[in-house]
Amino acid sequence: MDLVEAIESRRSVRAYLPTPVPQETVAAIMELSLRSPSGTNMQPWTVHAVSGAVKQGIADDVIASRLRVRETGVQEHHGERVFYPDDLGEPWRARRRAIGWDLYGLLGIKKGDRERTFDQHNRNYTLFDAPVGLFVFIDKSLEVGSWLDLGMLMQTIMLVAREHGLHTCPQAAWHIYHQIVRKWTGAGENESLAAVIALGYEDTLAIENTLRTPREPLEKVVTFSGFD
Numbered sequence: 062m063d064l065v066e067a068i069e070s071r072r073s074v075r076a077y078l079p080t081p082v083p084q085e086t087v088a089a090i091m092e093l094s095l096r097s098p099s100g101t102n103m104q105p106w107t108v109h110a111v112s113g114a115v116k117q118g119i120a121d122d123v124i125a126s127r128l129r130v131r132e133t134g135v136q137e138h139h140g141e142r143v144f145y146p147d148d149l150g151e152p153w154r155a156r157r158r159a160i161g162w163d164l165y166g167l168l169g170i171k172k173g174d175r176e177r178t179f180d181q182h183n184r185n186y187t188l189f190d191a192p193v194g195l196f197v198f199i200d201k202s203l204e205v206g207s208w209l210d211l212g213m214l215m216q217t218i219m220l221v222a223r224e225h226g227l228h229t230c231p232q233a234a235w236h237i238y239h240q241i242v243r244k245w246t247g248a249g250e251n252e253s254l255a256a257v258i259a260l261g262y263e264d265t266l267a268i269e270n271t272l273r274t275p276r277e278p279l280e281k282v283v284t285f286s287g288f289d
């Protein structure tokens with residue numbers, strides 16, 4: 062697959078087939094992805110790849126916690142940093158709402174349907190049934206410059222996955238559950254959970270996978286100066 066095809070065919074897939082992804086395939090994807098650049102070549106990342114019983118254990122623990130929180134109203138887990146501002150301004154707020162409504166609209170989940178919204182949100186924690194989760198951590202001592210590097214690694218992983226016929230979904234939804242993930246993966250207290258990538262074979266019959274997301278036009282994003 063050439064690069065253009067990989068970029069154009071990558072999208073966030075939110076329903077997967079049970080078809081397993083062998084450890085050797087995950088290792089091959091990671092081996093190549095570790096060529097990603099990082100500021101001063103610090104390579105500030107660690108990736109914990111999980112599947113099978115570990116993946117299930119993490120999902121069970123997170124969903125059990127979410128059910129208790131729904132019952133008691135008392136949050137049991139907290140993020141290690143602010144991930145997105147609470148008072149999201151425009152145009153960020155409108156764009157975030159649009160993707161939410163588009164996805165929930167496809168699934169037939171109406172505004173105010175708390176039960177189905179809760180269940181759909183929980184699908185993040187089963188990795189949308191993907192057989193593999195890549196839990197991306199960064200050393201806690203590092204700052205924003207090194208967080209940039211994580212994005213490079215994650216995008217490379219998602220593109221290399223396409224070469225293997227696999228799809229992905231990057232997920233921020235996990236970040237408050239770092240203690241549960243740490244327990245199951247053996248990640249150290251010095252490691253901070255940044256994001257997760259679900260990895261697997263797309264369920265092409267799933268309605269949510271028909272979602273296509275827009276982008277702003279070039280003229281709104283890029284300015285050109287000094288060209289003849």
Ligand SMILES: Cc1cc2nc3c(=O)[nH]c(=O)nc-3n(C[C@H](O)[C@H](O)[C@H](O)COP(=O)(O)O)c2cc1C
Pocket residue numbers: 071072073074075160185230231232233234235256274
């Ligand atoms: C850092 C990051 C975090 C994301 N977190 C989630 C998430 O928690 N759950 C989810 O369903 N999608 C998540 N997404 C997917 C975005 O919604 C998606 O990338 C965006 O809507 C563009 O769609 P596309 O990936 O299909 O091109 C995340 C994407 C990124 C880059």
